[in-house]
Amino acid sequence: MESARHVFRVLFLLLVVVVIFSVGRTFLVPKSYGAYGPYRFDNVAEQAAIRPPQHGGSASCGACHAERLKAVAAGAHRRVGCEVCHAPLARHVQDGARIAAMPVDRSFTLCARCHRRIEGRPAAFPQIVLAQHQGGVEGTACIDCHAPHSPKL
Amino acid sequence: MDETQSDAPAPAPQPAPEPVGRREFLSNALRLGGGVLVFLAGAPALGEGPVAEGYDWTQHRYAYLIDTEKCIGCGSCVRACKAENGVPDGFFRTWVERYVVSPEASHVDSPKGGLDGFPPIQTPFTPTKSFFVPKMCNHCKETPCVQVCPVGASYRTQDGLVLVDAERCIGCGYCVQACPYGSRFLSPTTHTAEKCTWCYHRVTKGLKPACVEVCPTGTRQFGDMRREDDPVRLAIAHGRVSVLQPHLLTEPQCFYLGLDKEVR
Structure with missing residues (x-):
């Protein structure tokens, strides 16, 4: 049974490798990793609760x-x-x-973001060219004439 | 062998079983060991719970619809995204591009991503058409960004979003380069990859993403493909939708209505 000693020696070595691997894996790999794929599943819940x-x-x-x-x-x-x-x-x-x-924000800038005529806006969208609008000057508050919550044109 | 044995005057004694050679034994042991390792590595982890209270992610699959013909370039979505997600200055999870096009030339601009809206523009050519195109992460089904991540930090959820695990991310930036839509960036504060999450903290509570919530023209719409009567699902099913860069076969889940050929 001289050869059996070699067998046991190698088997023991294998066992040591497996134990080191499993222990190492337990510590290094996050708990929920691989639950649904190669990612940490816990992160999905973290993202859902990341901020109110x-x-x-x-x-x-x-x-x-x-x-x-x-x-x-x-x-x-x-x-x-x-x-x-x-x-x-x-x-x-x-x-x-x-x-x-x-x-x-009562400024002209706020209204202009949507309603100043610029290249790119759909033609049907209500837009104004300031120079052609009541001799308007940039900075004049639109809301002096238009009610911001329910504007009439 | 049998024939020679039968011819032999006396039955030969059974030959002793061939002893297992060292080489053979070692190779078998390695195979067995390898098999055990593969088994252990593949063992499913435990502890799967719900994503959020009262939310079952298998019951949803989200899609996004952008009607470019309605966009007025006000930039409300960009500002809302920044406020909702604390997007660092100079970076954008969503942005708006303006295309000014003539048959001979075209000009694209996106000042500060459209954060403060768009100024009037003078082009050296006479434009024949111009329009705005909101852009963001397309949450692709076959996404390159997840494929290139070396640490499993990027992943696709069962409800159809591509997310980044900032805890796992090592900030290598492979995904930033892999994304053909430029939707990702490395956060200057956390040094990890950051991108649009379709406001996962909102949609899991039944709210719409912030950009959809504030869009004043209905350009941006968010829907659930698993709901039979969902307007976005119906629009995608019945309308003529397209996606950005379809030749890349990334299967984006952001669909566009009225997309021009100039847009990439």
């Missing part, structure tokens, strides 16, 4: 500003969300409590 949603949508604004929301919904800006011109809900309300005033 910042934008609430116009409906969330309606919780306090129902009248305003109704007025907007009846006008030409009905498809423009409140947060487009103001700011994300999270800057105004957090956990149901008001934390800061909502920014109100």
Whole structure:
């Protein structure tokens, strides 16, 4: 049985390698790795909870500003969300409590982002050329004449 | 052998079994060992739970629809994305490009990704058409970015998003180069790859991505292909949609309506 000693020696070596590998793998590979593919599945849940949603949508604004929301919904800006011109809900309300005033931008720049005539906009979209508009000067507030929440043309 | 044995005057004693040679033994042992290692490596990990409370990711498969003919280039989406996801200055998870085209020449610009909207533009040629094209990660089905990731940090979820595990990412930037749409960048703060997540923290709560939420013209739409009556699913099924760079066979899940041939 001289050869058996060699067999056992090699088998022992193999066993040591397997044990080192499994122990090493347990420590080095994250728990959920490979659950659904070659990635760490736990990260999917982490991404889903990475931060609370910042934008609430116009409906969330309606919780306090129902009248305003109704007025907007009846006008030409009905498809423009409140947060487009103001700011994300999270800057105004957090956990149901008001934390800061909502920014109100009354500048020409805000309106111009959508309504200044520039190359690229669909022709049917209402746009103005400032020079041909009431002898307008850049910087003059559009909202002196147009109601921003329900503009009439 | 049998014939020679039967001819022999006396039955030869059974030959002793051939001893296993060292070479053969070692090669068999290695094969067995290798097999064990492969088995261990492939063993599925445990601990699969829901992605979020009340959210089953097998019940959704998202798709995005962009109607370029409606886009007015206001940049609300770019600003919303920045606010929603804290995108670092100078980098964009979504951006808007302006194409000014004539039969002879074309000009593309995207000042600050469209973050502050677009200024009037003068081109050295007389444009015959011009339009805006919002762009972002296409969340491809056969995405090159996931294929090149050497550490398994990029992956595609069962509900159809391509995400980056910042904890695994080593910031090698292979995926940034592999993406044919330029949708990824290395974050200057974390030094890991960053990209559009279709606002996974929102969609898993039943909300729309921030860019879709704020789009004032309905250019950007987000839908669920597993919902029979989903407007985006119907638009993709019935409308004439196209994708960016279809020749690359990446199977983007961002579909475009009214895409011009100039757009890449």
